[in-house]
Amino acid sequence: MTLASRIAVMNQGSVQQFDTPKRIYDRPTNMFVAGFMGSPAMNFIPARLTGSTSIAVRAADGGDATLALAAPLPVGAPKDVVLGVRPEHIYRFTADLKSRKPAVESMQAPVELVEPTGAETLAVLRLGDLEITGRFEPDDAPVMGETITLGIDMSRACLFDPATRALL
Template identity: 65%
Template sequence: MSTLTIRSLRKNYGAVEVLKGIDLEAQNGEFIALVGPSGCGKSTLLAMIAGLETVTSGEIRIDGRLVNSVAPKDRDIAMVFQSYALYPTMTVRENITFGMESRRVPKPRQDEAVKRVAALLQIEPLLGRKPGQLSGGQRQRVAMGRALVRDPKLFLFDEPLSNLDAKLRVDMRTEIKKLHHRVGKTTVYVTHDQVEAMTLASRIAVMHQGSVQQFDEPATIYNRPANMFVAGFMGSPAMNFLPAELSEEGGRPTVVLPAADGKTASLPIVQALPSDTPRQLLLGVRPEHIYRFDPDLARRKPSIAQIDAVVELVEPTGAETMAVLRLGGKEITGRFDPDGTPRMGETVTLGIDMARACLFDPTAQRLI
């Protein structure tokens, strides 16, 4: 049974339509990430699930129960906010038990819940401290502890790591994933960070301008994006898009695109194409699927196609090196092993893995 079901959900602020018919479903125990750029509607959607925003039309069901008009406190949810929202004058223990005090939960049950959650989050030594005496990561654990004592049907996270520094974000991301595996509760997690979404979620809803562009498993969204927005948003550096023309060589379909020195290159298409494929295409290639060509690689991977490009910029990052390359009049980014990085100004023969490439209709901007 689905813990959360959303059908045809719309939200208007006057004449402005913020959510445009959202359909989503989270199975019991699933971790769903809502990801997209600022203003796409993901936080509004989360607030509507929580009952903090009203529904213009459509349905929200939690465990099959319609909750459109149900007060937030009666929805059996727990929410972790971006700002932590801790009471500064209360101790960690008092912050965690505040909701239980309000609901008049007996003291022995409160103590039992605090002990369980503090052990789970490894915050037992912090229970007597106040929020001002805690680090950002510790405050985030306390905010999560306050949600966990509820033992709700549904956890909601609203960009909980955005106020943390880069290293702490990585550490807390790991902790949240471990916590989800231990607790096993259905979770809806809002983030603008596509790396967070990819690493945490069992399924991702990519949102743009109030609509869900694609809702699928992380690997599918990354490798077979539904459209150019998803392809460009998911991945860092982003997918490269190269204008190309559909052609044929030796009875096999190919794409022809500009290469270095005014030449063109014909790259074989590995996938089957529908009969209505347009002649003008966009070839989408991830930076990690661009290699420095060598015959051994081509023998191991028959899908590798050759093309020449000029190296315009090299950006070492330690474990890997990014290179900006010019193909005809178009700049692309390649991701290389530091030992095989091309030099600036060099004309280099690249190998493009056509089995991993995507073809897009440039007019409809959808995956072919």
Template identity: 60%
Template sequence: MSTLTIRNLHKNFGALEVLKGINLEARAGEFIALVGPSGCGKSTLLGMIAGLEGVTSGEIWIGDRLVNSVQPKDRDIAMVFQSYALYPTMTVRENITFGMESRRVPKKEQAEALKRVAALLQIEQLLNRKPGQLSGGQRQRVAMGRALVRDPKLFLFDEPLSNLDAKLRIEMRTEIKKLHHRVGKTTIYVTHDQVEAMTLATRIAVMHQGSVQQFDVPQMVYDRPANTFVAGFMGSPSMNFIPAELAGDNDKPALSIKTANGSKASLPLHGDAAARIKTGNVILGVRPEHISRFDPQTAARKPGMAMLTAPVELVEPTGAETIAVMKLGGQEVVGRFDRDQAPQMGEEIQLGIDMARACLFDPATKRLI
């Protein structure tokens, strides 16, 4: 196992700055997810780690070795691509062993590595088939097998599941997580899917416009997002952002927000939130699952639960739960409800807002307060 250290990494394409001073460190055996929207720079960063893209400035270290000028074949890495990149005229066996053949690895070692990897990925019965005879999930297993036989210091995954349908993506996500637990190799995984990042990663680097917005464990990225971009990107449906202003007295600080009829509702602040607010205006961030049908008994047991009334504009049943869109002030607010508490279209509903789980953001900087 090896570490990966990236220091003040920049990448320019002519006058266009694509990466703007990236600093990341992956500990030995960690699974790091690079996540962000298209064009944020995550695939470019992965290409630079692999040696497929040059470095404008900064440093990339694999273990104790500076690899800025090292050729891809000499970096001791293995990469799994989105497109599988399998040779269509070769069997699965030949695809997996091709790299070892090129490096003139002895036949006995090849056979041992093939047997080990085929058993690990449960593809023993596929070894004599060609890629055209395989499903998408089977092809992705073969692509991973080709990487695994190398026993590299670092695994790089470039959106490996984006070509698969939703059900198969979930299955392969589980397989990749099991594989990482078995093999324990340091892994860098690029995805635009925040669910993949949350379920797979030890730590997540959320990227936007060439910069890392937050680098932390998944739960912290979700619960305490560094800014409104991270808060809005991580989570589906995304976090609600509600304009608010500080109100109440020193003993009972609260936030004042507009309701649908133009009046104002007061939401008591929880803990030391009021002390962190530097100006009168804030952005209140609330996850959909922290909005529920108000229940006095639950509110009595749960400190920080506030109540307000809002009309229901849209209801979307999803099976186990129901997504509802309410009107608050001049904007829509999304809530996630248990099936037995689902509101009805047009209903005027009493909402419970869990202020203990809410986030406050500075309207000027968009950063977490």
């Protein structure tokens, strides 16, 4: 991503997206591009629209957590969607975080695994039967076995159509 001002992401000989590295990373055109760019990869969380401005995702307790969208979806968007969230857009939720990032939505998640890497700490979190990865500052890293209130920055999230895998 650092070698050119524009790059092409290809899948089986077909160009999926041709754009600036930042635009490809921030607004991937489909789930292939979203999963290909970045390490760890973008988290993909099945969700269901509960209105034009909110979605429900499976929570750790088996129930649903409702998350407000940063912007309404276009008319005709499918009821079932895939929420795409990069690990660095998952935080330990605090009131201060919500005041700094108003689009952050919160939900509970048990911490399954913690991997300190020096400059950051990766944590595997459980949402129902799904595992997602969060990237945390070492001083704010969760502890394995605890349940945390995590914050998801919905202004940085992507929504995909599960049938076409395209960005909505």
